[in-house]
Amino acid sequence: MVATSDTNLLAGPAPSGAPRRYVYVQTFGCQMNVNDTDRIMQVLAPHNYRPTDDPAQASLILLNTCSVRDKAEQKMLSQLGRLAPLKEYNDDLVLGVAGCVAQQEGERLLKKVPYLDLVFGPDHIAELPELVARAREHERVSETTFTKRKAFTFIEAEPREETRVSEFVTIMKGCDKVCSFCIVPFTRGREVSKPADAVVREVERLVAAGAREVTVLGQNVNSYGKDLQGDRIPTFAELLRRIDAIEGLERLRFTTSHPMDAIDDLVACFGELPSLCEFFHLPVQSGNDRVLREMRRFYTVAEYEETVAALRRQSPGIALSTDIIVGFPGETDAEFEDTLALLARVRYDTIFAFKYSPRPGTRASEMDDTVPEPVKRERLARVLALQDAITRERMEAYVGETVEVLVEGPSRMASKGQAARWQLMGRTRTNVIVNFPVPLGEFWSDRWIGKLARVNVEEAKSNSLYGTLA
Template sequence: MTQDIVTLPEAVVPTGAKSNSRKVFIKTYGCQMNVYDSGRMSDALAGEGYEATEDMQQADLVLLNTCHIREKAADKVYSALGRLRDMKKAREAEGREFMIGVAGCVAQAEGEEILRRAPDVDVVIGPQTYHRLPQALRKARGGERVVDTDYAVEDKFEHLPDAPKRSGPRIVTAFLTVQEGCDKFCTFCVVPYTRGSEVSRPLAQIVTEAEKLVQAGAREITLLGQNVNAWHGAGQTGEDLGLGDLLYRLSEIPGLARLRYTTSHPRDMDDRLIDAHRDLRTLMPYLHLPVQSGSDRILKAMNRRHKAAEYVALVERIRTARPDIALSGDFIVGFPGETDADFEATMALVETVRYAQAYSFKYSTRPGTPGADLEDQVPEGVKAERLARLQDLLLKQQREFAESCIGKTIDLLLEKPGRMPGQLIGRSPWLQSVNVDAKTSQIGDIINVRITAAGPNSLFAEVAES
């Protein structure tokens, strides 16, 4: 999932938590899967008496849930650990416990190196073993510095507790990981080495978790996976199921109004999944389908195993099934050997497909990936110029799509308060942020609104007359 590193507030405090319990602060970097993982780590720690806090100064345990996708991700983690070292020394001087843990993909990639470079770290735990975090902390409290980055033989999801009831604002949208890992081995990507091979959660386990999320107030669920449309499972009679079948099953859950999924690979977009976009009104008309390049020569060097024309034909099939669908994509410019002609092929593909949203990056070498060893690296200045041109085009298309929404009447799921009195913010079916004056509505409602204006990063609407 190629997205910028972000830092997000973590899980709110479980109700009924004791005031003398320990507190954990989780700093999350990266993609939605890390956000989901941070919440599940918080759930696992709740059984050990930890309350989640959004104030690091209150924490007895700080966990960095890391991402290894972007350039210099490990350097940023070590920089954060340097600041935490000073906090730990101050706490020790006060005679108070202060533990530091590193989780996620940098933990998986660096392992023992983290303990060597950051002597104050107590626990290093990978994304496949965070269900063993409570045991690791017990060992660390006994004086042992723990590294647990082996790929777990057991199903970690079976060993995680149910999420505790939470206080605070109602959460009406939720993430649910259904698939992890990647077998595609794109030459620019570290995911197969940090998340392992593709593994799908069982159908019944996913349905049970989705039902519990809905019972807790979720009206929209986003299914997550490194290659989410590679999900497969077995039906009640042993038949092979794919992500399309899973979406049909989840759409039957009472109270679940919306479904989304991310991130997809073009090679795993099958007929059943396209049919789901045609048939299911609960499945939102938005699809993140990365292509990375419009040049067949570069796609081959990236080991994407599809051609630009095949991608465009796939998009046409999807749009035939769901004409109102909005497309999002990922692009890498300046991959080793990319010529001006290769880049112009990418620009031509973007012009053909027309994206409502997209993520674009300069290629950066990832140690341990085949791309890092390729010759003919593109100069930074050339990469920067190409990225600027591409982003100008993508931003133009994003603005045009937003402006095309003006005058439309849509269903809007209200998610949080706005800045102004009476204002609420929701998400359109196409994942845009929408501001509306809705004094008689509340968070969790789905209301009919008319789009009145498009800003740089959001839409504005008014409640539609009934």
């Protein structure tokens, strides 16, 4: 799920007092980081910071980083190099790094990058205005300690001025699993669950502001609540039931979960909760039991496939996606073939596949990285080629069907031959993008945004569908 996005959020009303300043944030990595960027903007807004898309206009530049893969980290370092010259003609500029690389590197990053002013981990977002003020006093600031579980408080998300049809709500942070390849427990710390009442309040506020779909986020959402104390702590499935009952919420999604945690309860929610969409991202990582053991995933391929079968019994037509790592230390050709065989059996709708890269501090980084780079490349290419064929087949199966689309806004591209008509885009409950044309007058009206449309699918492309209103 690696993506980058520039953030341009509308901050709240500018208070008097502090001079108006602009902040440019570039976000790397997963949806958790995108969500953290929203919170960064939220805490800066009362201090008169406005977002900008232009780093040259900014007096605060933050790179919100990801360290799940080495490549994302390298990308962040090159971007810092590109931004460095701005400091030469803007004395007011504070340049900072947030997110997982900041958490992992701390002071080391300040030593490595001499023009960097500020490094802070995800637990320190609430203190950001104060950290920036210290950096402005020419102090080089590094704040990367983890807040203790009991002392940690979440920043409750406020809807922005322009709430999107589809929004995200963080329900927990950190991860208590110990997957041997994964850096998340080192960069995000132990699991802390947001109290259920706070989650429900956030979703209610978003729905009141116009959101129709909410995705609840956490590194391992089905472990939700295990760290909370009290008589009546809801499980993740119970939390989903409370959210599902919120009036006006059309669709509910979640990501990400571990195949071993409270999975039966979660499977039972499909088909039972009207808003819960028929889509499940269930990371498997490998199709071989020995490799799974080395990865410390604590399930077998057979157990995983039993869960898939249960999901499909409970919710026929559910779309599935997964994460795959190829070239884990010691993975033999035959073990890799097991992963291909698993993909062929499960027939996921989509996958996210990566070559293994050792991450500092993890157990796997102490193993011999035995699979040579060209072999990793070749394995990745084979996985992607197989999955492309399966995805194409699964997309073709939509042609001729009528699907329910939650309309998000204008489509990015007019498809060939449709230039005279205006296209909107939305998603099916199974999370597939659908583009469809509407008459020009309706395109410019707000008539469709946030509404459910029924679309006859006429064409399947590699990552989207095209159709006309039913």
